[in-house]
Amino acid sequence: MKILDADKLPDLAAVLAAAGYRVVAPVRDGAQVRMAEWKPGLAIDAGPIPANSVKEFLFPRCEVIARYSLDGDSFAPQPAPVDAPKTAVLAVRPCDAAAMVALDKVFNWEYRDDAWNARREATTLVALVCAAADDECFCTSVGGAPDARLGADAVLRCADGASKFILEALGEKGQALLAAAAGVLADGDARPDPPASVPVRFDSKAVTDWCGENFESPLWRDLGLACLGCGSCAYACPVCHCFDIQDEGTRSEAVRLRNWDTCGLALFTQHSGGHNPRPDQAARWRQRVMHKFRYFVERFGGLACTGCGRCARLCPARLAISQVCREIDEARKAAAK
Amino acid sequence: MSTSEAIRADAARLLAEGRAKLVIGYRARGPHRAPAFVSDPAGVDVLIYDNLCKQNLAVYLRKPEVRSRGPVAVVAPPAVMRSLVVLAAESQLTEATVLAVGPDAYHGVLDLAGAAALLKEKYADLAPSPELLEALAKLDAMSPQERARFWTDQFAKCTRCYACRAACPLCYCARCIVEKNVPQWISTAAAQHGNFAWQIIRAFHQAGRCTLCGACEAACPQGIPLMLLNLALSEEVAKQFGEKPGYDPAAKPVIGSWKPDDDQGFVR
Numbered sequence: 001m002k003i004l005d006a007d008k009l010p011d012l013a014a015v016l017a018a019a020g021y022r023v024v025a026p027v028r029d030g031a032q033v034r035m036a037e038w039k040p041g042l043a044i045d046a047g048p049i050p051a052n053s054v055k056e057f058l059f060p061r062c063e064v065i066a067r068y069s070l071d072g073d074s075f076a077p078q079p080a081p082v083d084a085p086k087t088a089v090l091a092v093r094p095c096d097a098a099a100m101v102a103l104d105k106v107f108n109w110e111y112r113d114d115a116w117n118a119r120r121e122a123t124t125l126v127a128l129v130c131a132a133a134d135d136e137c138f139c140t141s142v143g144g145a146p147d148a149r150l151g152a153d154a155v156l157r158c159a160d161g162a163s164k165f166i167l168e169a170l171g172e173k174g175q176a177l178l179a180a181a182a183g184v185l186a187d188g189d190a191r192p193d194p195p196a197s198v199p200v201r202f203d204s205k206a207v208t209d210w211c212g213e214n215f216e217s218p219l220w221r222d223l224g225l226a227c228l229g230c231g232s233c234a235y236a237c238p239v240c241h242c243f244d245i246q247d248e249g250t251r252s253e254a255v256r257l258r259n260w261d262t263c264g265l266a267l268f269t270q271h272s273g274g275h276n277p278r279p280d281q282a283a284r285w286r287q288r289v290m291h292k293f294r295y296f297v298e299r300f301g302g303l304a305c306t307g308c309g310r311c312a313r314l315c316p317a318r319l320a321i322s323q324v325c326r327e328i329d330e331a332r333k334a335a336a337k
Numbered sequence: 338m339s340t341s342e343a344i345r346a347d348a349a350r351l352l353a354e355g356r357a358k359l360v361i362g363y364r365a366r367g368p369h370r371a372p373a374f375v376s377d378p379a380g381v382d383v384l385i386y387d388n389l390c391k392q393n394l395a396v397y398l399r400k401p402e403v404r405s406r407g408p409v410a411v412v413a414p415p416a417v418m419r420s421l422v423v424l425a426a427e428s429q430l431t432e433a434t435v436l437a438v439g440p441d442a443y444h445g446v447l448d449l450a451g452a453a454a455l456l457k458e459k460y461a462d463l464a465p466s467p468e469l470l471e472a473l474a475k476l477d478a479m480s481p482q483e484r485a486r487f488w489t490d491q492f493a494k495c496t497r498c499y500a501c502r503a504a505c506p507l508c509y510c511a512r513c514i515v516e517k518n519v520p521q522w523i524s525t526a527a528a529q530h531g532n533f534a535w536q537i538i539r540a541f542h543q544a545g546r547c548t549l550c551g552a553c554e555a556a557c558p559q560g561i562p563l564m565l566l567n568l569a570l571s572e573e574v575a576k577q578f579g580e581k582p583g584y585d586p587a588a589k590p591v592i593g594s595w596k597p598d599d600d601q602g603f604v605r
Contacts (some may be wrong), residue, residue, distance in 0.1 A: 032560040034494075051558065061496050062526035135367050165575050224402055225374045231498035232558040246525045262497065267516055280402055316504040316556035317392065318371040 002185040004165040006158070008214035009044040013090060019180035021088040021124075024184045025055050028049045033212055033220040035089070046091040046156075049137070053238035053310060056097040058119045059103065059236070065115065065245075065299055080255070082251040084118035088177055091128040095308040096137050096153035099207070099238030102127065105300045106241050113290060127152035131162065136309030138322040140198045144306050147195040155177065159190035166190055201322050202329040204293065210328045211294035215286070223324065224282025226317045227264070233311035233321075234262035239292070239304045242268070246270055265289045289324060338489050341385045341445045344412055344436050347446050349378040351410050357434055358407035361397050363390040372389040372397065376406070386412060386438050393552040395420035395506035398430065410434040410446070415460040417548035418452040419583025420506040423546055425449055426588045429509060449586055465568055472566050494559040497525075501539060501563055504556035507546050507556055514538060538564040545574040545591030549581040 004012060008082070023038040032282035038044065062161035067078035107116035112252045130137075130146035139145060145194040147153060154174035157166045167185060169175040178185065234240040247254055261268060263286075269278045278284050296304035305321065338346070344362060351357040352375070364373035364383040370390045372596040373383050397403045397416045407510050411417060413435035420435045435452050436445035444455055464470075476484060501513075515523045523538065524531030539553075540563075547567045554563040574580055577600060580591050 029494075030560050030562070034560075051560065062528055074495065125450045221402075222374070225400075226372045228396065228500070228503040228556075230500035230503035230556065231496070232500040235496045236558050244525070248521070248524055248526070259525055259527065264496075264497070281400070282402070314500075314558040315550070316500055318366055320366065321366075323366065324514045 001187065001189055001241070002167045003126075003159075003188045003190055004156075004167055004185055005312060006163050006165060009046060009090065009183060010038075010042070012181055013038045013042075013044060015181050015184050016088045016090075016177065017304045019084055021177075021180070022085045023088050023090065024054070025090040028119045035092075035279065039089075044090065047132075049093060049134065049308070049310075049313075050312070051128075051314065052236060053099065054092045054125070055099065055103070055238045055241075055306065058100060058123060059107075059116060059241060062259045063115065063255055064255045067253070069093050069253045070251060070254075078253075082115045082118045084115070084122045086316065087119075087123040088126060089123060092125050092152070093130060093308065094136075094146060094148040094152070095144055096129050096238045096308040097125050097127045098144050098148060098306045099151070099308070100153040102296075102300070102304060102306070103241055105302075109299075124177045125151060126154045126156055126167075126174075126177065127153065127194075128156040130196040130198075131158045131193055134313075136197050136308070136312045136320065136322070137196075137307065138201045138309060139307035140321065141201045141325070142204050142303050142305050144305040145195070147199055153205060156191040158162045158314050160193075162193060164190045166192060195288075198307075202326040204325070206329045206332050207289075207293045207324060207325045208297050208303075210332050211290050219243075219324070219327070220282040220286040223285040223319065224280055225317055227281045227285055229264055229266060229281050229318055230285065231260070231262040231264055232317065233288075234264055234315050235260055236310040236314050238306075238310075239306060239310055265292070289321065292321070293325070341387070343443045343445075344386055344438070344476055345381040345384050347436050348375060348381045348410070348412075351434065352376065352378040352381070356408065357410035359403065359409045360384070360436075361394050361403070361409060362386070362410070362412035362436070363392070366378075369422075374403075384412070386443075386474055388440070390414070391551070393417055393420055393504070393506055393550045395424065396504060398424070398433075398551065399506065399509045403513065406560060408434065410436060412436045413440060413452065414438050414440075415456060415463060416464075416548060417506075418456055418460075419463075419548040420550060421449065422453050422456065422583045422586050423507060423548060423590075424509075425586035426582070427507075427590055427593075452467075453584060461499060463549075463582070465564075469564055469568060472562065473565055476565055476569075488536075489529070490531075491561050492536050494527065494561055495532040495536065496559060497527040497532070497535065498558060500556040500558060501553035504552040505543075506550075506552070507543065507548075508539075535568070536561075540570055542592075543567055544570040545578065545580055547571055547583055586601060 017023050025038040025044045026033050027036050027042050028045050033048045034044045034052050035050045064080050067074045067080040067084055107113035154169045159166045169178045242261045244259045246257045270276050292304040348360040358598050360375045362373045362384040394411050424430045433449045435447050437447045523534045578591050
């Protein structure tokens with residue numbers, strides 16, 4: 001069994017950085033703990049659930065996907081190589097690791113996305129079994145668990161009353177990482193601490209079924225009133241993956257950008273002719289729930305939500321998709337009686 | 338009667354008499370506080386008020402979904418009342434019905450003039466928190482290079498989700514400059530160039546208008562300390578023009594007016 005003292009996460013980061021990994025880890029930044037590129041001297045805080053998901057290290061907020069030069073009528077494509085550094089993500093939450101598996105399906109659906117696949121291949125996800133959860137966590141309602149291993153290449157587990165970590169490899173990438181970290185790992189025994197207890201808040205199958213029958217429901221109107229129409233929830237979500245394509249540049253050279261975008265913003269579906277097929281926030285909230293709990297299931301056989309709870313923690317109006325799902329579940333049960 | 342009970346009683350009366358078709362207030366969601374939208378006098382029991390109620394509900398008065406419901410009444414601590422006064426000063430609303438609350442008192446149902454009078458009488462000396470003043474003093478003491486480094490690091494976090502804009506009652510442009518593309522003034526990429534342009538233009542557009550309610554910073558999912566920018570500009574406006582927005586519905590907004598004796602020392 002490979003053991004690491006609980007205060008030695010920075011040592012693990014340092015040895016991996018020395019081995020050529022870009023290391024991403026939860027670090028404190030003001031009032032938040034954020035997943036960020038680790039630099040020597042930075043403390044690692046694996047306690048709170050990070051404010052941001054791991055998504056941005058595999059699917060950046062903005063990315064140059066093409067370059068070209070222009071000279072009068074002549075157009076010349078320029079190289080736009082994919083940036084895919086060898087990366088180790090330490091203490092990624094099981095909900096985030098599972099989300100990357102959902103994104104694999106999207107980015108290899110009708111089109112194989114080279115940039116996503118290159119970064120995914122270059123990234124080793126070291127999951128952390130959650131020792132604590134808060135009142136917004138709901139992984140167990142959407143098929144996950146605080147000690148789930150889906151998507152993880154290695155697992156860190158608190159042991160001996162949070163005084164140690166047990167580090168276990170789950171595949172080739174994980175084994176390579178453990179080999180690179182051999183210098184800071186000890187062989188020994190430790191008793192794993194119990195994972196966090198996360199109550200099941202709703203039946204996701206019931207939500208999927210309800211969504212199939214309730215495109216028109218007063219629920220959407222009520223949600224639309226409180227929603228401010230920002231992109232906070234989607235950009236914090238590890239599974240939301242919509243993007244916009246924009247060209248920017250000068251008369252002589254330009255780039256094509258892929259920027260995060262979200263169905264929560266009015267402009268997302270705004271047509272240049274003036275029509276907007278999702279004219280109000282009610283229609284946009286409906287799309288958010290429908291996509292995560294119905295359309296994604298129909299297309300890929302799984303949910304587009306892994307229960308991390310970030311959307312609710314960060315919502316300026318404290319809206320929570322888990323509460324919406326619970327209300328749907330309860331209404332469905334009441335109707336069945 | 339507690340403040341929450343008094344709010345419920347007044348909300349039920351406003352709805353029953355038809356003076357409001359919708360009351361916007363606060364409700365509990367677990368340990369958190371969320372906005373409540375009540376249209377039925379029988380539904381007022383969800384309304385509560387305590388010191389956890391921080392969201393600036395004035396923001397909802399610019400939503401078409403809310404406006405279309407007819408007359409609206411809002412549970413309004415001083416920060417919300419000040420936002421409404423600025424909106425009136427900028428011709429964005431002509432009247433308002435508020436259920437006015439203070440930190441230690443409930444002031445009952447007031448119209449816009451009543452809210453403005455109450456603000457001047459009881460809440461004229463609202464000051465930024467000592468922590469915020471201290472953080473700004475620390476920033477002011479930095480060299481320009483250090484300050485540039487500070488904001489470079491902070492703005493690098495911006496994802497351009499525009500939650501700051503969405504949460505602000507005073508960001509009401511039908512189409513924000515950041516989304517104009519003929520010509521495109523501001524890069525759409527959530528990267529240094531565009532992020533600086535966006536953050537600076539957001540702050541500048543608030544100069545002399547911002548009431549320091551803190552909604553933008555509270556909404557920022559990336560933890561960017563936007564109040565440092567807002568307070569710096571607010572102090573500058575107070576120093577240059579002696580104006581404190583959100584107390585006089587008839588005041589001319591500093592950003593949209595001028596006086597012959599304005600200091601022109603900056604023209605060189």
